[in-house]
Amino acid sequence: MSRPAQQRLEQLRRPHLPALEHQLEPVQARLAGARPDTRALLIDGTLDAVITQSPQSVVGNAVRIFANLRDGRDAMTGVEALRLNLALRENLP
Numbered sequence: 001m002s003r004p005a006q007q008r009l010e011q012l013r014r015p016h017l018p019a020l021e022h023q024l025e026p027v028q029a030r031l032a033g034a035r036p037d038t039r040a041l042l043i044d045g046t047l048d049a050v051i052t053q054s055p056q057s058v059v060g061n062a063v064r065i066f067a068n069l070r071d072g073r074d075a076m077t078g079v080e081a082l083r084l085n086l087a088l089r090e091n092l093p
Contacts, residue, residue: 004072008069008075038050038087039092042087042088042089042092043089043092045089048088049086049087049088050086050087051084051085051086051087052084052085052087053082053083053084053085054083057080057082057083058082060080061079061080061082064077064078064079065079
């Protein structure tokens with residue numbers, strides 16, 4: 001394996017832990033795409049939490065990482081932080 005390829009693999013093996021941002025705010029708009037009974041299931045305690053994320057951003061980041069590796073750039077160049085929404089009973093309106 002070439003030296004640049006080894007260096008890229010070493011970079012990928014290093015843990016990449018971006019700072020986590022969190023805010024407890026109403027999630028009425030975020031639950032818009034969920035099943036109609038999701039809110040009721042959260043309120044009555046059947047569900048503890050609902051986690052949503054954008055599959056498009058996950059796939060876009062994966063493509064960006066592979067393109068960066070192909071082009072010899074740092075794997076994480078231009079990769080966006082993964083955004084997800086956590087809906088709890090406590091942050092429902």
